[in-house]
Amino acid sequence: MKVLTEMELRAKWKTPEDGVYHVEAGTFVTPMAKDFLREKGVSMVIDPEEKKSMTRTPVKKQGDHTYIDAKTGEGYREKPENMTHLRGNLLVMKTHPRIAFRGKVDTIQAKVLLLMAEYRNEPGLYKDLADILNGLREVLGSEVKEEEIAGFSLFGLDEKEIHRMSHQVRETFGMDHPIPDASMGKTALELNLLRAEIREVELAAANAFEDEENDYGIIKALNRLSSGVYVVFCRLLSGYYDRMEE
Structure with missing residues:
Protein backbone atom coordinates (compact mmCIF):
# COMPACT_ATOMS: atom_id res chain seq x y z
CA MET A 1 0.00 0.00 0.00
CA LYS A 2 1.23 3.48 -0.88
CA VAL A 3 1.55 5.99 1.98
CA LEU A 4 1.33 9.77 1.61
CA THR A 5 3.10 11.64 4.42
CA GLU A 6 3.35 15.29 5.41
CA MET A 7 7.08 15.21 4.63
CA GLU A 8 6.42 13.96 1.11
CA LEU A 9 3.80 16.64 0.54
CA ARG A 10 6.10 19.42 1.79
CA ALA A 11 8.97 18.21 -0.38
CA LYS A 12 7.03 18.49 -3.63
CA TRP A 13 4.32 20.98 -2.69
CA LYS A 14 2.74 23.10 -5.36
CA THR A 15 -0.71 24.54 -4.70
CA PRO A 16 -3.16 23.00 -7.19
CA GLU A 17 -4.89 25.59 -9.37
CA ASP A 18 -8.36 24.17 -8.67
CA GLY A 19 -7.76 23.87 -4.91
CA VAL A 20 -8.15 20.08 -4.95
CA TYR A 21 -5.36 17.59 -4.24
CA HIS A 22 -5.97 14.25 -5.97
CA VAL A 23 -4.77 11.07 -4.29
CA GLU A 24 -4.38 7.75 -6.05
CA ALA A 25 -6.89 5.07 -5.01
CA GLY A 26 -5.51 2.70 -2.39
CA THR A 27 -3.14 5.29 -0.89
CA PHE A 28 -3.07 5.71 2.91
CA VAL A 29 -2.93 9.39 3.82
CA THR A 30 -1.42 10.04 7.26
CA PRO A 31 -3.29 12.33 9.70
CA MET A 32 -0.42 14.85 9.54
CA ALA A 33 -0.64 14.90 5.75
CA LYS A 34 -4.37 15.61 6.01
CA ASP A 35 -3.66 18.41 8.50
CA PHE A 36 -1.11 19.87 6.10
CA LEU A 37 -3.69 19.99 3.29
CA ARG A 38 -6.25 21.61 5.59
CA GLU A 39 -3.70 24.25 6.61
CA LYS A 40 -3.15 25.01 2.95
CA GLY A 41 -6.90 25.35 2.41
CA VAL A 42 -6.86 22.49 -0.09
CA SER A 43 -9.49 19.76 -0.36
CA MET A 44 -8.45 16.13 -0.79
CA VAL A 45 -10.15 13.74 -3.21
CA ILE A 46 -9.44 10.03 -3.57
CA ASP A 47 -9.61 9.28 -7.28
CA PRO A 48 -11.67 6.24 -8.32
CA GLU A 49 -9.72 3.03 -8.66
CA GLU A 50 -8.92 2.21 -12.24
CA LYS A 51 -10.22 -1.18 -13.20
CA LYS A 94 -22.61 -6.29 -33.96
CA THR A 95 -26.33 -5.48 -33.83
CA HIS A 96 -26.90 -8.15 -31.15
CA PRO A 97 -28.75 -6.75 -28.08
CA ARG A 98 -25.86 -7.65 -25.75
CA ILE A 99 -23.41 -5.69 -27.92
CA ALA A 100 -25.83 -2.76 -28.14
CA PHE A 101 -26.06 -2.84 -24.34
CA ARG A 102 -22.27 -2.73 -23.99
CA GLY A 103 -22.22 0.32 -26.25
CA LYS A 104 -24.83 2.06 -24.08
CA VAL A 105 -22.80 1.41 -20.92
CA ASP A 106 -19.64 2.63 -22.64
CA THR A 107 -21.38 5.87 -23.65
CA ILE A 108 -22.83 6.55 -20.20
CA GLN A 109 -19.42 5.98 -18.60
CA ALA A 110 -17.96 8.56 -20.98
CA LYS A 111 -20.64 11.06 -19.92
CA VAL A 112 -19.94 10.49 -16.22
CA LEU A 113 -16.24 11.07 -16.86
CA LEU A 114 -17.05 14.39 -18.54
CA LEU A 115 -19.08 15.43 -15.49
CA MET A 116 -16.24 14.40 -13.18
CA ALA A 117 -13.83 16.53 -15.20
CA GLU A 118 -16.27 19.47 -15.01
CA TYR A 119 -16.77 19.20 -11.23
CA ARG A 120 -13.37 17.96 -10.13
CA ASN A 121 -12.99 20.99 -7.82
CA GLU A 122 -16.16 20.07 -5.91
CA PRO A 123 -15.00 17.13 -3.74
CA GLY A 124 -18.38 15.87 -2.52
CA LEU A 125 -20.04 15.82 -5.92
CA TYR A 126 -16.88 14.49 -7.58
CA LYS A 127 -16.71 11.57 -5.14
CA ASP A 128 -20.36 10.63 -5.65
CA LEU A 129 -19.92 10.74 -9.43
CA ALA A 130 -16.86 8.51 -9.05
CA ASP A 131 -19.02 6.00 -7.17
CA ILE A 132 -21.56 6.06 -10.01
CA LEU A 133 -18.73 5.46 -12.51
CA ASN A 134 -17.40 2.50 -10.53
CA GLY A 135 -20.93 1.06 -10.36
CA LEU A 136 -21.23 1.27 -14.15
CA ARG A 137 -17.86 -0.41 -14.55
CA GLU A 138 -19.02 -3.19 -12.26
CA VAL A 139 -22.11 -3.65 -14.42
CA LEU A 140 -20.07 -3.86 -17.62
CA GLY A 141 -17.60 -6.28 -16.05
CA SER A 142 -20.48 -8.48 -14.89
CA GLU A 143 -21.97 -8.62 -18.39
CA VAL A 144 -18.70 -9.33 -20.20
CA LYS A 145 -17.53 -11.99 -17.73
CA GLU A 146 -21.06 -13.29 -17.07
CA GLU A 147 -20.59 -13.06 -13.33
CA GLU A 148 -23.21 -12.19 -10.71
CA ILE A 149 -23.06 -8.74 -9.14
CA ALA A 150 -22.75 -9.30 -5.40
CA GLY A 151 -23.18 -6.77 -2.61
CA PHE A 152 -23.89 -3.75 -4.83
CA SER A 153 -23.46 -0.45 -2.97
CA LEU A 154 -23.12 3.29 -3.63
CA PHE A 155 -21.78 6.12 -1.45
CA GLY A 156 -21.01 3.54 1.24
CA LEU A 157 -24.72 2.63 1.37
CA ASP A 158 -26.36 -0.67 0.48
CA GLU A 159 -28.98 -0.93 -2.23
CA LYS A 160 -31.89 -0.95 0.24
CA GLU A 161 -30.77 2.37 1.74
CA ILE A 162 -30.33 3.91 -1.72
CA HIS A 163 -33.85 2.77 -2.61
CA ARG A 164 -35.23 4.21 0.64
CA MET A 165 -33.51 7.59 0.19
CA SER A 166 -34.73 7.96 -3.39
CA HIS A 167 -38.33 7.25 -2.37
CA GLN A 168 -38.49 9.04 0.99
CA VAL A 169 -37.14 12.38 -0.14
CA ARG A 170 -38.88 14.53 2.47
CA GLU A 171 -37.68 12.36 5.34
CA THR A 172 -34.14 12.24 3.93
CA PHE A 173 -33.60 15.68 2.43
CA GLY A 174 -36.32 17.82 4.00
CA MET A 175 -38.03 18.67 0.72
CA ASP A 176 -40.66 17.28 -1.63
CA HIS A 177 -39.68 15.24 -4.68
CA PRO A 178 -38.12 17.90 -6.92
CA ILE A 179 -39.64 18.41 -10.35
CA PRO A 180 -36.87 19.27 -12.84
CA ASP A 181 -37.00 22.90 -13.87
CA ALA A 182 -34.67 25.13 -15.89
CA SER A 183 -34.28 27.43 -12.90
CA MET A 184 -32.43 24.67 -11.01
CA GLY A 185 -29.27 25.43 -12.93
CA LYS A 186 -26.89 23.52 -15.18
CA THR A 187 -25.47 21.08 -12.63
CA ALA A 188 -28.87 19.84 -11.46
CA LEU A 189 -30.10 19.48 -15.03
CA GLU A 190 -26.99 17.53 -16.03
CA LEU A 191 -27.66 15.13 -13.17
CA ASN A 192 -31.30 14.80 -14.18
CA LEU A 193 -30.22 13.98 -17.73
CA LEU A 194 -27.73 11.40 -16.44
CA ARG A 195 -30.50 9.76 -14.39
CA ALA A 196 -32.76 9.55 -17.45
CA GLU A 197 -29.97 8.13 -19.60
CA ILE A 198 -29.16 5.41 -17.06
CA ARG A 199 -32.86 4.49 -17.22
CA GLU A 200 -32.36 3.99 -20.97
CA VAL A 201 -29.37 1.74 -20.26
CA GLU A 202 -31.59 -0.26 -17.91
CA LEU A 203 -34.11 -0.75 -20.74
CA ALA A 204 -31.27 -1.85 -23.04
CA ALA A 205 -30.27 -4.41 -20.40
CA ALA A 206 -33.85 -5.70 -20.17
CA ASN A 207 -33.85 -6.14 -23.95
CA ALA A 208 -30.41 -7.78 -23.96
CA PHE A 209 -31.36 -10.38 -21.35
CA GLU A 210 -35.02 -10.84 -22.33
CA ASP A 211 -34.52 -14.39 -23.62
CA GLU A 212 -31.78 -15.42 -21.18
CA GLU A 213 -32.18 -17.23 -17.88
CA ASN A 214 -29.87 -14.95 -15.87
CA ASP A 215 -29.18 -11.22 -16.04
CA TYR A 216 -26.49 -11.52 -13.32
CA GLY A 217 -28.20 -8.82 -11.23
CA ILE A 218 -27.45 -6.21 -13.90
CA ILE A 219 -30.97 -4.84 -14.31
CA LYS A 220 -31.41 -4.37 -10.57
CA ALA A 221 -27.97 -2.72 -10.29
CA LEU A 222 -28.85 -0.25 -13.06
CA ASN A 223 -32.13 0.53 -11.33
CA ARG A 224 -30.20 1.34 -8.16
CA LEU A 225 -27.69 3.41 -10.15
CA SER A 226 -30.48 5.59 -11.55
CA SER A 227 -31.83 5.91 -8.00
CA GLY A 228 -28.30 6.79 -6.89
CA VAL A 229 -28.10 9.62 -9.41
CA TYR A 230 -31.47 10.85 -8.14
CA VAL A 231 -30.01 10.86 -4.62
CA VAL A 232 -27.09 12.96 -5.90
CA PHE A 233 -29.62 15.29 -7.60
CA CYS A 234 -31.49 15.69 -4.29
CA ARG A 235 -28.27 16.16 -2.34
CA LEU A 236 -27.31 19.00 -4.65
CA LEU A 237 -30.68 20.76 -4.41
CA SER A 238 -30.87 20.36 -0.62
CA GLY A 239 -27.47 22.00 -0.11
CA TYR A 240 -25.78 18.78 1.06
CA TYR A 241 -22.57 19.45 -0.87
CA ASP A 242 -22.41 23.08 0.24
CA ARG A 243 -22.61 22.00 3.88
CA MET A 244 -19.79 19.52 3.34
CA GLU A 245 -17.44 22.36 2.39
CA GLU A 246 -18.28 24.56 5.38
Missing part, protein backbone atom coordinates in the same frame (compact mmCIF):
# COMPACT_ATOMS: atom_id res chain seq x y z
CA LYS A 52 -7.87 -3.53 -14.94
CA SER A 53 -8.71 -3.76 -18.61
CA MET A 54 -10.84 -6.77 -19.44
CA THR A 55 -8.46 -8.21 -22.01
CA ARG A 56 -9.52 -11.31 -23.86
CA THR A 57 -7.53 -14.51 -23.78
CA PRO A 58 -6.07 -14.85 -27.29
CA VAL A 59 -8.20 -17.15 -29.43
CA LYS A 60 -6.35 -20.29 -30.44
CA LYS A 61 -6.29 -20.97 -34.16
CA GLN A 62 -8.46 -24.00 -34.91
CA GLY A 63 -8.80 -23.84 -38.68
CA ASP A 64 -12.34 -23.34 -39.90
CA HIS A 65 -13.60 -23.46 -36.31
CA THR A 66 -11.33 -20.80 -34.80
CA TYR A 67 -14.47 -18.69 -34.33
CA ILE A 68 -17.99 -19.98 -33.75
CA ASP A 69 -21.28 -18.25 -34.57
CA ALA A 70 -23.08 -18.23 -31.20
CA LYS A 71 -26.46 -18.41 -32.94
CA THR A 72 -25.92 -21.00 -35.68
CA GLY A 73 -22.82 -22.89 -34.56
CA GLU A 74 -21.17 -22.16 -37.91
CA GLY A 75 -17.37 -22.04 -37.81
CA TYR A 76 -15.08 -19.34 -39.22
CA ARG A 77 -11.36 -19.31 -39.91
CA GLU A 78 -11.28 -15.50 -39.61
CA LYS A 79 -13.62 -13.20 -37.70
CA PRO A 80 -16.13 -11.53 -40.07
CA GLU A 81 -16.06 -7.72 -39.84
CA ASN A 82 -19.78 -7.51 -39.12
CA MET A 83 -19.42 -9.77 -36.07
CA THR A 84 -17.80 -9.33 -32.66
CA HIS A 85 -17.01 -11.37 -29.55
CA LEU A 86 -19.81 -12.30 -27.19
CA ARG A 87 -17.31 -14.19 -25.06
CA GLY A 88 -14.23 -16.22 -25.88
CA ASN A 89 -14.37 -17.36 -29.51
CA LEU A 90 -18.18 -17.08 -29.70
CA LEU A 91 -19.28 -14.43 -32.17
CA VAL A 92 -22.51 -12.50 -32.63
CA MET A 93 -23.61 -9.79 -35.03
Whole structure:
Protein backbone atom coordinates (compact mmCIF):
# COMPACT_ATOMS: atom_id res chain seq x y z
CA MET A 1 0.00 0.00 0.00
CA LYS A 2 1.23 3.48 -0.88
CA VAL A 3 1.55 5.99 1.98
CA LEU A 4 1.33 9.77 1.61
CA THR A 5 3.10 11.64 4.42
CA GLU A 6 3.35 15.29 5.41
CA MET A 7 7.08 15.21 4.63
CA GLU A 8 6.42 13.96 1.11
CA LEU A 9 3.80 16.64 0.54
CA ARG A 10 6.10 19.42 1.79
CA ALA A 11 8.97 18.21 -0.38
CA LYS A 12 7.03 18.49 -3.63
CA TRP A 13 4.32 20.98 -2.69
CA LYS A 14 2.74 23.10 -5.36
CA THR A 15 -0.71 24.54 -4.70
CA PRO A 16 -3.16 23.00 -7.19
CA GLU A 17 -4.89 25.59 -9.37
CA ASP A 18 -8.36 24.17 -8.67
CA GLY A 19 -7.76 23.87 -4.91
CA VAL A 20 -8.15 20.08 -4.95
CA TYR A 21 -5.36 17.59 -4.24
CA HIS A 22 -5.97 14.25 -5.97
CA VAL A 23 -4.77 11.07 -4.29
CA GLU A 24 -4.38 7.75 -6.05
CA ALA A 25 -6.89 5.07 -5.01
CA GLY A 26 -5.51 2.70 -2.39
CA THR A 27 -3.14 5.29 -0.89
CA PHE A 28 -3.07 5.71 2.91
CA VAL A 29 -2.93 9.39 3.82
CA THR A 30 -1.42 10.04 7.26
CA PRO A 31 -3.29 12.33 9.70
CA MET A 32 -0.42 14.85 9.54
CA ALA A 33 -0.64 14.90 5.75
CA LYS A 34 -4.37 15.61 6.01
CA ASP A 35 -3.66 18.41 8.50
CA PHE A 36 -1.11 19.87 6.10
CA LEU A 37 -3.69 19.99 3.29
CA ARG A 38 -6.25 21.61 5.59
CA GLU A 39 -3.70 24.25 6.61
CA LYS A 40 -3.15 25.01 2.95
CA GLY A 41 -6.90 25.35 2.41
CA VAL A 42 -6.86 22.49 -0.09
CA SER A 43 -9.49 19.76 -0.36
CA MET A 44 -8.45 16.13 -0.79
CA VAL A 45 -10.15 13.74 -3.21
CA ILE A 46 -9.44 10.03 -3.57
CA ASP A 47 -9.61 9.28 -7.28
CA PRO A 48 -11.67 6.24 -8.32
CA GLU A 49 -9.72 3.03 -8.66
CA GLU A 50 -8.92 2.21 -12.24
CA LYS A 51 -10.22 -1.18 -13.20
CA LYS A 52 -7.87 -3.53 -14.94
CA SER A 53 -8.71 -3.76 -18.61
CA MET A 54 -10.84 -6.77 -19.44
CA THR A 55 -8.46 -8.21 -22.01
CA ARG A 56 -9.52 -11.31 -23.86
CA THR A 57 -7.53 -14.51 -23.78
CA PRO A 58 -6.07 -14.85 -27.29
CA VAL A 59 -8.20 -17.15 -29.43
CA LYS A 60 -6.35 -20.29 -30.44
CA LYS A 61 -6.29 -20.97 -34.16
CA GLN A 62 -8.46 -24.00 -34.91
CA GLY A 63 -8.80 -23.84 -38.68
CA ASP A 64 -12.34 -23.34 -39.90
CA HIS A 65 -13.60 -23.46 -36.31
CA THR A 66 -11.33 -20.80 -34.80
CA TYR A 67 -14.47 -18.69 -34.33
CA ILE A 68 -17.99 -19.98 -33.75
CA ASP A 69 -21.28 -18.25 -34.57
CA ALA A 70 -23.08 -18.23 -31.20
CA LYS A 71 -26.46 -18.41 -32.94
CA THR A 72 -25.92 -21.00 -35.68
CA GLY A 73 -22.82 -22.89 -34.56
CA GLU A 74 -21.17 -22.16 -37.91
CA GLY A 75 -17.37 -22.04 -37.81
CA TYR A 76 -15.08 -19.34 -39.22
CA ARG A 77 -11.36 -19.31 -39.91
CA GLU A 78 -11.28 -15.50 -39.61
CA LYS A 79 -13.62 -13.20 -37.70
CA PRO A 80 -16.13 -11.53 -40.07
CA GLU A 81 -16.06 -7.72 -39.84
CA ASN A 82 -19.78 -7.51 -39.12
CA MET A 83 -19.42 -9.77 -36.07
CA THR A 84 -17.80 -9.33 -32.66
CA HIS A 85 -17.01 -11.37 -29.55
CA LEU A 86 -19.81 -12.30 -27.19
CA ARG A 87 -17.31 -14.19 -25.06
CA GLY A 88 -14.23 -16.22 -25.88
CA ASN A 89 -14.37 -17.36 -29.51
CA LEU A 90 -18.18 -17.08 -29.70
CA LEU A 91 -19.28 -14.43 -32.17
CA VAL A 92 -22.51 -12.50 -32.63
CA MET A 93 -23.61 -9.79 -35.03
CA LYS A 94 -22.61 -6.29 -33.96
CA THR A 95 -26.33 -5.48 -33.83
CA HIS A 96 -26.90 -8.15 -31.15
CA PRO A 97 -28.75 -6.75 -28.08
CA ARG A 98 -25.86 -7.65 -25.75
CA ILE A 99 -23.41 -5.69 -27.92
CA ALA A 100 -25.83 -2.76 -28.14
CA PHE A 101 -26.06 -2.84 -24.34
CA ARG A 102 -22.27 -2.73 -23.99
CA GLY A 103 -22.22 0.32 -26.25
CA LYS A 104 -24.83 2.06 -24.08
CA VAL A 105 -22.80 1.41 -20.92
CA ASP A 106 -19.64 2.63 -22.64
CA THR A 107 -21.38 5.87 -23.65
CA ILE A 108 -22.83 6.55 -20.20
CA GLN A 109 -19.42 5.98 -18.60
CA ALA A 110 -17.96 8.56 -20.98
CA LYS A 111 -20.64 11.06 -19.92
CA VAL A 112 -19.94 10.49 -16.22
CA LEU A 113 -16.24 11.07 -16.86
CA LEU A 114 -17.05 14.39 -18.54
CA LEU A 115 -19.08 15.43 -15.49
CA MET A 116 -16.24 14.40 -13.18
CA ALA A 117 -13.83 16.53 -15.20
CA GLU A 118 -16.27 19.47 -15.01
CA TYR A 119 -16.77 19.20 -11.23
CA ARG A 120 -13.37 17.96 -10.13
CA ASN A 121 -12.99 20.99 -7.82
CA GLU A 122 -16.16 20.07 -5.91
CA PRO A 123 -15.00 17.13 -3.74
CA GLY A 124 -18.38 15.87 -2.52
CA LEU A 125 -20.04 15.82 -5.92
CA TYR A 126 -16.88 14.49 -7.58
CA LYS A 127 -16.71 11.57 -5.14
CA ASP A 128 -20.36 10.63 -5.65
CA LEU A 129 -19.92 10.74 -9.43
CA ALA A 130 -16.86 8.51 -9.05
CA ASP A 131 -19.02 6.00 -7.17
CA ILE A 132 -21.56 6.06 -10.01
CA LEU A 133 -18.73 5.46 -12.51
CA ASN A 134 -17.40 2.50 -10.53
CA GLY A 135 -20.93 1.06 -10.36
CA LEU A 136 -21.23 1.27 -14.15
CA ARG A 137 -17.86 -0.41 -14.55
CA GLU A 138 -19.02 -3.19 -12.26
CA VAL A 139 -22.11 -3.65 -14.42
CA LEU A 140 -20.07 -3.86 -17.62
CA GLY A 141 -17.60 -6.28 -16.05
CA SER A 142 -20.48 -8.48 -14.89
CA GLU A 143 -21.97 -8.62 -18.39
CA VAL A 144 -18.70 -9.33 -20.20
CA LYS A 145 -17.53 -11.99 -17.73
CA GLU A 146 -21.06 -13.29 -17.07
CA GLU A 147 -20.59 -13.06 -13.33
CA GLU A 148 -23.21 -12.19 -10.71
CA ILE A 149 -23.06 -8.74 -9.14
CA ALA A 150 -22.75 -9.30 -5.40
CA GLY A 151 -23.18 -6.77 -2.61
CA PHE A 152 -23.89 -3.75 -4.83
CA SER A 153 -23.46 -0.45 -2.97
CA LEU A 154 -23.12 3.29 -3.63
CA PHE A 155 -21.78 6.12 -1.45
CA GLY A 156 -21.01 3.54 1.24
CA LEU A 157 -24.72 2.63 1.37
CA ASP A 158 -26.36 -0.67 0.48
CA GLU A 159 -28.98 -0.93 -2.23
CA LYS A 160 -31.89 -0.95 0.24
CA GLU A 161 -30.77 2.37 1.74
CA ILE A 162 -30.33 3.91 -1.72
CA HIS A 163 -33.85 2.77 -2.61
CA ARG A 164 -35.23 4.21 0.64
CA MET A 165 -33.51 7.59 0.19
CA SER A 166 -34.73 7.96 -3.39
CA HIS A 167 -38.33 7.25 -2.37
CA GLN A 168 -38.49 9.04 0.99
CA VAL A 169 -37.14 12.38 -0.14
CA ARG A 170 -38.88 14.53 2.47
CA GLU A 171 -37.68 12.36 5.34
CA THR A 172 -34.14 12.24 3.93
CA PHE A 173 -33.60 15.68 2.43
CA GLY A 174 -36.32 17.82 4.00
CA MET A 175 -38.03 18.67 0.72
CA ASP A 176 -40.66 17.28 -1.63
CA HIS A 177 -39.68 15.24 -4.68
CA PRO A 178 -38.12 17.90 -6.92
CA ILE A 179 -39.64 18.41 -10.35
CA PRO A 180 -36.87 19.27 -12.84
CA ASP A 181 -37.00 22.90 -13.87
CA ALA A 182 -34.67 25.13 -15.89
CA SER A 183 -34.28 27.43 -12.90
CA MET A 184 -32.43 24.67 -11.01
CA GLY A 185 -29.27 25.43 -12.93
CA LYS A 186 -26.89 23.52 -15.18
CA THR A 187 -25.47 21.08 -12.63
CA ALA A 188 -28.87 19.84 -11.46
CA LEU A 189 -30.10 19.48 -15.03
CA GLU A 190 -26.99 17.53 -16.03
CA LEU A 191 -27.66 15.13 -13.17
CA ASN A 192 -31.30 14.80 -14.18
CA LEU A 193 -30.22 13.98 -17.73
CA LEU A 194 -27.73 11.40 -16.44
CA ARG A 195 -30.50 9.76 -14.39
CA ALA A 196 -32.76 9.55 -17.45
CA GLU A 197 -29.97 8.13 -19.60
CA ILE A 198 -29.16 5.41 -17.06
CA ARG A 199 -32.86 4.49 -17.22
CA GLU A 200 -32.36 3.99 -20.97
CA VAL A 201 -29.37 1.74 -20.26
CA GLU A 202 -31.59 -0.26 -17.91
CA LEU A 203 -34.11 -0.75 -20.74
CA ALA A 204 -31.27 -1.85 -23.04
CA ALA A 205 -30.27 -4.41 -20.40
CA ALA A 206 -33.85 -5.70 -20.17
CA ASN A 207 -33.85 -6.14 -23.95
CA ALA A 208 -30.41 -7.78 -23.96
CA PHE A 209 -31.36 -10.38 -21.35
CA GLU A 210 -35.02 -10.84 -22.33
CA ASP A 211 -34.52 -14.39 -23.62
CA GLU A 212 -31.78 -15.42 -21.18
CA GLU A 213 -32.18 -17.23 -17.88
CA ASN A 214 -29.87 -14.95 -15.87
CA ASP A 215 -29.18 -11.22 -16.04
CA TYR A 216 -26.49 -11.52 -13.32
CA GLY A 217 -28.20 -8.82 -11.23
CA ILE A 218 -27.45 -6.21 -13.90
CA ILE A 219 -30.97 -4.84 -14.31
CA LYS A 220 -31.41 -4.37 -10.57
CA ALA A 221 -27.97 -2.72 -10.29
CA LEU A 222 -28.85 -0.25 -13.06
CA ASN A 223 -32.13 0.53 -11.33
CA ARG A 224 -30.20 1.34 -8.16
CA LEU A 225 -27.69 3.41 -10.15
CA SER A 226 -30.48 5.59 -11.55
CA SER A 227 -31.83 5.91 -8.00
CA GLY A 228 -28.30 6.79 -6.89
CA VAL A 229 -28.10 9.62 -9.41
CA TYR A 230 -31.47 10.85 -8.14
CA VAL A 231 -30.01 10.86 -4.62
CA VAL A 232 -27.09 12.96 -5.90
CA PHE A 233 -29.62 15.29 -7.60
CA CYS A 234 -31.49 15.69 -4.29
CA ARG A 235 -28.27 16.16 -2.34
CA LEU A 236 -27.31 19.00 -4.65
CA LEU A 237 -30.68 20.76 -4.41
CA SER A 238 -30.87 20.36 -0.62
CA GLY A 239 -27.47 22.00 -0.11
CA TYR A 240 -25.78 18.78 1.06
CA TYR A 241 -22.57 19.45 -0.87
CA ASP A 242 -22.41 23.08 0.24
CA ARG A 243 -22.61 22.00 3.88
CA MET A 244 -19.79 19.52 3.34
CA GLU A 245 -17.44 22.36 2.39
CA GLU A 246 -18.28 24.56 5.38
